[in-house]
Amino acid sequence: MTIGVIGGGAWGTALAQVAAETEEVLLWARESDVVDGINRARENIVFLPGVPLSPAIRATASLADLASCSILLVVPPAQYLRALLGELPQTDRPLILCSKGLEAGTRKLMSEVAAEAHPDAPIAVLSGPTFAHEVAARLPAAVTLACRDEARGRLLAEAIARPFFRPYLSTDVIGAEIGGAVKNVLAIACGIVEGRGLGQNARAALISRGFAEMTRFGLAKGARAETLAGLSGLGDLVLTCSSVSSRNFSLGVGIGQGRAAADLLADRKSVAEGAFTAPVLQQAAREVGVDMPVVDAVCALLGGEAAVDDVIGGLLSRPIRAEA
Numbered sequence: 001m002t003i004g005v006i007g008g009g010a011w012g013t014a015l016a017q018v019a020a021e022t023e024e025v026l027l028w029a030r031e032s033d034v035v036d037g038i039n040r041a042r043e044n045i046v047f048l049p050g051v052p053l054s055p056a057i058r059a060t061a062s063l064a065d066l067a068s069c070s071i072l073l074v075v076p077p078a079q080y081l082r083a084l085l086g087e088l089p090q091t092d093r094p095l096i097l098c099s100k101g102l103e104a105g106t107r108k109l110m111s112e113v114a115a116e117a118h119p120d121a122p123i124a125v126l127s128g129p130t131f132a133h134e135v136a137a138r139l140p141a142a143v144t145l146a147c148r149d150e151a152r153g154r155l156l157a158e159a160i161a162r163p164f165f166r167p168y169l170s171t172d173v174i175g176a177e178i179g180g181a182v183k184n185v186l187a188i189a190c191g192i193v194e195g196r197g198l199g200q201n202a203r204a205a206l207i208s209r210g211f212a213e214m215t216r217f218g219l220a221k222g223a224r225a226e227t228l229a230g231l232s233g234l235g236d237l238v239l240t241c242s243s244v245s246s247r248n249f250s251l252g253v254g255i256g257q258g259r260a261a262a263d264l265l266a267d268r269k270s271v272a273e274g275a276f277t278a279p280v281l282q283q284a285a286r287e288v289g290v291d292m293p294v295v296d297a298v299c300a301l302l303g304g305e306a307a308v309d310d311v312i313g314g315l316l317s318r319p320i321r322a323e324a
């Protein structure tokens with residue numbers, strides 16, 4: 001079996017490395033230097049440098065080359081998913097969506113975007129607490145593999161499971177996607193608190209209150225509470241809110257230290273999904289009447305609309321209310 005990976009960023013490359021433990025892998029990358037670097041030097045020098053890649057991975061710049069792959073792991077940044085799937089020849093092979101975000105403009109989930117682009121393809125979502133560099137180093141990790149068809153989900157999980165990479169099955173695609181999208185925005189908030197030197201208590205409070213917001217929004221969108229409390233929700237939230245390995249958390253640290261979000265984003269090659277999801281999530285929450293004050297605070301600071309101290313002070317001075 002040949003497994004296809006669409007997206008030569010850090011995560012697509014790490015997943016290719018996982019798959020290559022037992023299968024041939026064809027990895028599509030947008031950049032010619034990524035394709036050449038993988039095929040000639042066995043390294044993704046742009047997005048995952050320092051990781052020797054398996055000889056079972058072959059890179060290509062042609063999506064048509066993936067026509068023979070039996071499973072496709074789809075791993076672009078969320079805002080590029082629709083365009084990329086639009087370039088992929090129509091397929092009925094399973095698409096395992098690995099991007100974390102909500103589509104700007106439509107506010108759609110990745111699974112909705114994929115179903116529109118490839119209506120005949122079975123859709124699954126892979127999401128959970130996974131820093132690419134750790135997974136690529138074969139350190140233990142666990143993810144949610146969500147597919148509405150339980151039997152198909154099991155087959156896909158068995159195809160990508162490895163001794164160090166453990167998928168847990170779910171049929172809650174909505175919940176798995178919302179956890180991964182929302183946690184990126186909340187991680188920015190936690191980074192801001194870290195960068196401003198507001199302490200560990202404040203970060204723990206943000207994780208807790210942010211999880212409450214994630215749950216309120218997810219339930220309103222049809223997610224299951226147990227999914228949000230699992231690997232793709234709380235698990236990924238705790239990881240991403242606790243480490244500068246997170247691009248979202250480190251973006252927040254810079255904002256907390258007083259740098260403009262626009263400057264921080266311009267300086268980076270890698271994606272901080274939360275910066276693009278935040279305004280979309282804010283709109284989506286308002287549409288369903290869900291209050292998300294931490295998300296509102298992140299949007300205000302991403303937009304340079306207020307000073308960090310004023311925004312944090314506003315969160316703390318909100319009317320006293322029940323916790324749940």
Ligand SMILES: NC(=O)c1ccc[n+]([C@@H]2O[C@H](COP(=O)([O-])OP(=O)(O)OC[C@H]3O[C@@H](n4cnc5c(N)ncnc54)[C@H](O)[C@@H]3O)[C@@H](O)[C@H]2O)c1
Nearest residue numbers: 008009010011030047076077078080099100131132270271
């Ligand atoms: N990096 C991780 O640790 C990790 C882990 C789990 C999930 N993810 C998710 O995987 C997805 C991909 O992120 P990543 O971290 O692999 O990316 P990355 O930050 O490593 O690389 C950026 C990617 O964006 C692509 N890109 C840049 N400009 C583009 C454009 N104009 N059109 C199309 N593509 C463009 C590049 O080709 C590259 O593949 C994201 O949704 C991310 O949240 C990342």
Ligand SMILES: O=P(O)(O)OC[C@H](O)CO
Nearest residue numbers: 128129130131246247248
């Ligand atoms: O670097 P981040 O913040 O995009 O986080 C990477 C993964 O999503 C962690 O699960």
